[in-house]
Amino acid sequence: MSKKSYRQAINEAIAQEMRRDPRVVVMGEDVAGGQGAPGEDDAWGGPMGVTKGLMPEFGRERVLDTPITESGFIGAAIGAAATGLRPVADLMFVDFMGVCFDQIFNQAAKFRYMFGGKAVTPVVIRTMYGAGFRAASQHSQCLYPIFTHIPGLKVVIPSNAYDAKGLFIQAIRDDDPVIFFEHKMLYDDIDEVPDEAYTIPFGEANLTREGEDVTIVALGRMVKLANEAADALKKQGVSCTVIDPRTTSPMDTDSILESVEDTGRLVVVDEAHPRCNMATDISALVAQEAFRALKGPIRMVTPPHTPVPFSPALEDIYIPSTAQIIAAVKATMA
Amino acid sequence: MSDDAIKPIGMPKWGLAMTEGKVNAWLAAEGAAVNAGDEILEIETSKITNVFESPASGILRRRVASEGETLPVGALLGVVADADVPDADIDAFVEQFRQAQAAAVVIPPPEPKLVPAEGWSVRVLQMGPDDAGAALPLLLLHGFGGDLNNWQFNQPDLAADRMVYAIDLPGHGGSTKSLAAGDVAALADAVRGAMAALGIARAHLVGHSLGGAIALQLALDEPARIASVTLVCSAGLGPEINTDYIEGFIRSDRRKDMKATVEALFADPSFVSKDMVDDLLKYKRLDGVLPALRTIADAVFAGGRQAAVFTDRLGTLEARVQAIVGEADRIIPPAHARALPDARRHVLGGAGHMVHIEQPAEVNRLIGAFVAFAD
Numbered sequence: 289m290s291k292k293s294y295r296q297a298i299n300e301a302i303a304q305e306m307r308r309d310p311r312v313v314v315m316g317e318d319v320a321g322g323q324g325a326p327g328e329d330d331a332w333g334g335p336m337g338v339t340k341g342l343m344p345e346f347g348r349e350r351v352l353d354t355p356i357t358e359s360g361f362i363g364a365a366i367g368a369a370a371t372g373l374r375p376v377a378d379l380m381f382v383d384f385m386g387v388c389f390d391q392i393f394n395q396a397a398k399f400r401y402m403f404g405g406k407a408v409t410p411v412v413i414r415t416m417y418g419a420g421f422r423a424a425s426q427h428s429q430c431l432y433p434i435f436t437h438i439p440g441l442k443v444v445i446p447s448n449a450y451d452a453k454g455l456f457i458q459a460i461r462d463d464d465p466v467i468f469f470e471h472k473m474l475y476d477d478i479d480e481v482p483d484e485a486y487t488i489p490f491g492e493a494n495l496t497r498e499g500e501d502v503t504i505v506a507l508g509r510m511v512k513l514a515n516e517a518a519d520a521l522k523k524q525g526v527s528c529t530v531i532d533p534r535t536t537s538p539m540d541t542d543s544i545l546e547s548v549e550d551t552g553r554l555v556v557v558d559e560a561h562p563r564c565n566m567a568t569d570i571s572a573l574v575a576q577e578a579f580r581a582l583k584g585p586i587r588m589v590t591p592p593h594t595p596v597p598f599s600p601a602l603e604d605i606y607i608p609s610t611a612q613i614i615a616a617v618k619a620t621m622a
Numbered sequence: 623m624s625d626d627a628i629k630p631i632g633m634p635k636w637g638l639a640m641t642e643g644k645v646n647a648w649l650a651a652e653g654a655a656v657n658a659g660d661e662i663l664e665i666e667t668s669k670i671t672n673v674f675e676s677p678a679s680g681i682l683r684r685r686v687a688s689e690g691e692t693l694p695v696g697a698l699l700g701v702v703a704d705a706d707v708p709d710a711d712i713d714a715f716v717e718q719f720r721q722a723q724a725a726a727v728v729i730p731p732p733e734p735k736l737v738p739a740e741g742w743s744v745r746v747l748q749m750g751p752d753d754a755g756a757a758l759p760l761l762l763l764h765g766f767g768g769d770l771n772n773w774q775f776n777q778p779d780l781a782a783d784r785m786v787y788a789i790d791l792p793g794h795g796g797s798t799k800s801l802a803a804g805d806v807a808a809l810a811d812a813v814r815g816a817m818a819a820l821g822i823a824r825a826h827l828v829g830h831s832l833g834g835a836i837a838l839q840l841a842l843d844e845p846a847r848i849a850s851v852t853l854v855c856s857a858g859l860g861p862e863i864n865t866d867y868i869e870g871f872i873r874s875d876r877r878k879d880m881k882a883t884v885e886a887l888f889a890d891p892s893f894v895s896k897d898m899v900d901d902l903l904k905y906k907r908l909d910g911v912l913p914a915l916r917t918i919a920d921a922v923f924a925g926g927r928q929a930a931v932f933t934d935r936l937g938t939l940e941a942r943v944q945a946i947v948g949e950a951d952r953i954i955p956p957a958h959a960r961a962l963p964d965a966r967r968h969v970l971g972g973a974g975h976m977v978h979i980e981q982p983a984e985v986n987r988l989i990g991a992f993v994a995f996a997d
């Protein structure tokens with residue numbers, strides 16, 4: 289057990305699995321860096337350094353720098369998975385999904401079903417998401433709702449380093465296509481992370497706070513903000529349960545429903561665009577299954593329905609804040 | 623007026639992770655007479671809520687901490703002194719303590735270490751005085767599915783006058799997870815190897831549950847190494863074992879299931895906190911843990927009965943043996959302890975299978991008296 293960052297935890301998960309299973313390979317744009325050019329090998333390890341150190345240990349046969357063509361290499365990773373490898377493919381920014389989405393949602397997601405169980409596609413597609421980086425509208429989106437919408441895909445959104453390592457190892461060992469969402473603002477967050485390999489099952493939420501008055505469901509980076517809001521509210525006499533689903537597909541709906549049965553009040557915090565996001569999905573589910581337990585309307589805390597701004601001042605207003613979460617909780621108590 | 627006349631009651635440190643505690647309730651009134659061992663406070667931490675027994679005897683002259691207040695480990699909670707100590711002296715003491723705390727240098731608590739033994743690596747937490755003199759060390763052995771943190775309410779107290787080692791058994795805690803054989807004899811041999819690696823020539827053993835059976839095996843195998851054995855809710859004294867609990871522990875993969883399973887360990891199920899359940903799940907998800915637990919359960923509890931029972935050989939042991947059980951133990955029948963004579967058997971009411979956690983002061987007192995006797 290030692291303190292590691294979110295970045296180190298993911299790096300360690302990949303490295304330990306690559307040591308354990310020779311079929312695990314890594315591929316993407318500059319996952320090492322320097323391929324085919326003079327100068328430093330393993331110059332990059334990906335844009336945020338997550339895969340640094342893997343090419344020197346495992347070689348260019350298992351850590352592949354690809355051309356800039358997601359439609360090519362995501363497709364190749366999916367095909368490789370269907371023929372026996374266990375690739376970890378880097379869709380650098382989830383915003384780039386457009387050019388490779390058919391490969392993901394029409395091919396990888398459906399192989400198991402359409403081939404009557406004869407094909408499995410054990411691919412992990414890891415991808416960066418989220419705003420706050422001043423990376424503007426084409427590099428800051430949270431597109432996990434679109435992947436969650438597709439049956440046959442598993443969608444994982446870790447909020448901290450401990451969860452990131454366990455969920456990544458689980459993702460590599462899972463025989464289905466897993467889309468692993470890494471918030472670009474979380475890479476330096478530190479947590480106690482075991483040195484040994486471990487797994488965390490999909491479809492099991494984590495409760496980061498327990499309280500009786502309000503249930504707050506939050507995803508990814510929003511979990512930290514929800515915790516801050518819960519701690520501030522506790523001092524004002526309002527106790528909140530904070531639920532981090534960790535995976536949206538499969539999703540631990542039981543934990544959410546049980547908590548709402550207890551508290552009667554729900555706030556869902558989702559950094560994804562407000563139309564058809566996870567907040568709408570969870571709210572509808574709770575409204576159908578736990579309507580009588582609700583003491584009032586469900587509140588969703590989301591950005592406005594606009595592209596992510598490039599102006600730092602506007603980007604800061606765009607992202608949901610702790611203050612907005614506190615206000616939403618208070619609105620449910622009114 | 624000597625300084626010993628005024629005794630501070632400080633926030634205890636329960637376990638490695640505790641940095642602060644919340645005063646849920648005072649259980650003794652200001653001005654009341656208290657004896658060492660009396661329950662005076664209920665303290666809540668993120669890991670557990672437990673009663674705190676007074677370390678000192680006298681009158682509870684001042685309740686410094688308020689109910690609902692959260693304070694760091696070591697902070698002043700109250701003051702015990704005789705009735706004739708002037709109030710002004712008490713005030714001065716409280717103020718002095720506050721100033722000393724503000725200026726205090728924090729001594730980091732002992733951290734567990736990973737030590738290579740024979741064929742495995744053992745995680746060990748060592749606590750003790752700078753000079754233990756002739757007092758023999760204590761070795762604490764946890765039970766099935768546990769780890770060295772199970773002794774967090776015992777090890778610091780017991781370490782006041784002798785070195786105390788708490789280790790993680792093979793397959794548990796931070797020790798090596800892979801094991802070839804999980805029977806009591808194999809586990810006892812691993813512990814023997816750990817003692818050798820730690821340079822422990824001769825020690826008193828305290829074993830909880832499966833750890834007790836291991837302690838008995840070790841005392842039989844290595845009479846020269848073992849001075850005494852304290853059995854706490856121990857296995858090895860009869861065939862009955864609650865296999866529903868063992869299988870439930872191995873099977874429980876989700877919070878709700880694990881919570882329901884481990885509630886059976888305590889007389890009062892409210893002992894089971896969210897953090898306790900989360901820590902158990904995190905342990906179980908480490909690579910190698912499930913196969914290790916399966917191997918041990920199949921070897922030690924095969925067919926729903928304990929495989930290693932030592933009652934017929936207790937008389938041949940050179941080491942002195944005592945047994946402490948909880949009257950409400952639902953895992954191993956407390957009646958098993960009747961294998962020992964009445965004078966060496968202690969049944970604590972209101973406690974279950976985790977008597978060393980449920981009633982630590984009494985358990986510590988019994989261990990302390992016994993090892994002093996057997997040193």
